[in-house]
Amino acid sequence: MKYTKLLTGLILILIFILGCSKQETVEQEVISEGKNFVEVDKVIQKDIEEIITYSGKLKAYKSAYVAPEISIKVKEFVVDEGDQVTKGQLLALMDDTQLAQAKAQYDFAKKNYERILKLSNSGSMDKQTFDQTESAYLTAKAAYEYMKKNTEILAPIDGVVTMKMKKEGESFSPMMTPALMRIVNLDVLKMKFDISDVDINKIKTGQKAYIHVDSEPGKTFIGKVTFVSPEADVLSGTFPCEITIQNNDHALKPNQYAVADIVTEISPGTIVIPKTALLNDSFIYVVNNGIAQKKQVETGLSNELEVEIIKGLQPGNTVIISGGIGLKDGSEVHITNR
Numbered sequence: 001m002k003y004t005k006l007l008t009g010l011i012l013i014l015i016f017i018l019g020c021s022k023q024e025t026v027e028q029e030v031i032s033e034g035k036n037f038v039e040v041d042k043v044i045q046k047d048i049e050e051i052i053t054y055s056g057k058l059k060a061y062k063s064a065y066v067a068p069e070i071s072i073k074v075k076e077f078v079v080d081e082g083d084q085v086t087k088g089q090l091l092a093l094m095d096d097t098q099l100a101q102a103k104a105q106y107d108f109a110k111k112n113y114e115r116i117l118k119l120s121n122s123g124s125m126d127k128q129t130f131d132q133t134e135s136a137y138l139t140a141k142a143a144y145e146y147m148k149k150n151t152e153i154l155a156p157i158d159g160v161v162t163m164k165m166k167k168e169g170e171s172f173s174p175m176m177t178p179a180l181m182r183i184v185n186l187d188v189l190k191m192k193f194d195i196s197d198v199d200i201n202k203i204k205t206g207q208k209a210y211i212h213v214d215s216e217p218g219k220t221f222i223g224k225v226t227f228v229s230p231e232a233d234v235l236s237g238t239f240p241c242e243i244t245i246q247n248n249d250h251a252l253k254p255n256q257y258a259v260a261d262i263v264t265e266i267s268p269g270t271i272v273i274p275k276t277a278l279l280n281d282s283f284i285y286v287v288n289n290g291i292a293q294k295k296q297v298e299t300g301l302s303n304e305l306e307v308e309i310i311k312g313l314q315p316g317n318t319v320i321i322s323g324g325i326g327l328k329d330g331s332e333v334h335i336t337n338r
Helices: 002-032 097-122 127-151
Strands: 036-042 044-066 072-077 090-094 152-154 159-164 181-195 208-212 221-228 239-246 257-274 283-288 291-296 298-302 306-311 318-322 333-335
Touching: 036 283, 044 159, 044 239, 044 298, 044 306, 090 127, 097 127, 127 152, 181 221, 181 257, 208 239, 257 298, 257 318
Parallel strands: 036 333
Antiparallel strands: 036 318, 044 181, 044 257, 072 090, 090 152, 159 181, 181 239, 208 221, 208 257, 221 239, 257 306, 283 291, 283 318, 298 306
16 A cells, blocks of 8 residues: 555656656757747737826815804714714704893894884884884894804714814813814815926826825725916925815725826827837837847837837737847747746
């Protein structure tokens, strides 16, 4: 039994060695024939975009600090941090003592005004008395509405409650505390960054930008340049710029750092090859029947991975994208599987 297992193992090892030897023999034959190992790709037509990359911090396009305009005690919060709210929704109730007083004065003034109005319509009320009563009514109404606005705190925008700065029962003072709470709208964000003097004439409003963040690896968000400052910062000499980004799924967060690839130019339906195929910025090798042929080319737009060929290639040509360094025109090549 042991002899059988040993014999089987020796046979398998022998087969492996013979297979490797055969592969090495094939490669040695190719090398001895003067061929070179290369990788190739077909020339295609597609759009190519030239980009400039900048980084910056994301900010909420709309945000609001919510606060009463008067000193008043917090009675009750109706929403919590993290809650989604809509414009006009009740957020908090403040102490209503002053509101009750304003309401009583308003109700009294309103009854007087309605009574005087009837008398005025019948012609039995002098104009001066009517004007005084109307003025008192309008003043009481404005005071009541002002107190109601500062007692029933409503959301000024749609968004998410990100922070509450007071607790129930605590007193709020606009002189001491910046706000009662903060609301941030996450549907649209903006990215702020500074453009160098070299790129200022390349970046314009309306250009598309691809946004990337570390928290969403492999995912691309689409933005648009919406502001380019017409003047440079006095100290830095750079130009403030802003990109607006739709964020409907709320994957992006305010205060995140992001990278933006801004599309400064595009060539649609042009001949494009991998950048590795271009040698010395001016020539490439195409392969015909196993022979490398050197071709001079004229280039156009380029990015990190690809380059546009304006002149010198046709769609369907096979170009060497790896292994072309050191080749000579007319060299025999062996195409390897990619």
